[in-house]
Amino acid sequence: MSNTYTWYQTLIKPSWSPPSWLFGPVWTVLYAIITATFGWVFYKVFTGKLSWTIALPFFLNLIFNFSFTYFQFGLKNNLFAAIDIFLVLITIIWSFIAIWPHSKVIVYLNIPYLLWVSFATFLQFTITYLNR
Numbered sequence: 001m002s003n004t005y006t007w008y009q010t011l012i013k014p015s016w017s018p019p020s021w022l023f024g025p026v027w028t029v030l031y032a033i034i035t036a037t038f039g040w041v042f043y044k045v046f047t048g049k050l051s052w053t054i055a056l057p058f059f060l061n062l063i064f065n066f067s068f069t070y071f072q073f074g075l076k077n078n079l080f081a082a083i084d085i086f087l088v089l090i091t092i093i094w095s096f097i098a099i100w101p102h103s104k105v106i107v108y109l110n111i112p113y114l115l116w117v118s119f120a121t122f123l124q125f126t127i128t129y130l131n132r
Contacts, residue, residue: 004073011078012130017123030113037106038062041099054098061091078128085124089117 008020038058044050064087072081092114096107 007076008073011127014126014130026116030116033109033113037109041106050102054102057091057094057098061088061095064088064091078131082124082128085117085121089121092117
């Protein structure tokens with residue numbers, strides 16, 4: 001773990017990059033939102049009140065979200081991490097479009113997630129570019 005931390009600290013980052021300690025608290029709040037809102041979507045799908053096609057972007061988002069840590073810190077591959085975080089962003093937007101007719105509240109509650117991932121995508125693209 002310390003090897004990964006050391007590696008990440010050596011990367012060139014933009015001056016506007018937030019401090020490392022901020023990521024933990026932000027993601028803790030976001031994962032609470034994701035757990036509640038995505039859980040609601042999956043519950044509605046399992047009880048037959050929503051179609052599986054509506055849950056697909058939510059499911060893919062979870063896969064891409066959890067894959068990011070592996071690409072960035074396991075493989076130490078900035079390019080794969082950049083592609084992955086972009087897919088996280090795309091699936092958030094797709095999930096908003098899919099759920100909007102059924103629950104606008106789910107969209108509103110996930111706006112912080114969208115904003116943070118938009119920022120994280122730009123940050124990751126910048127780090128990837130700076131460390132090419």
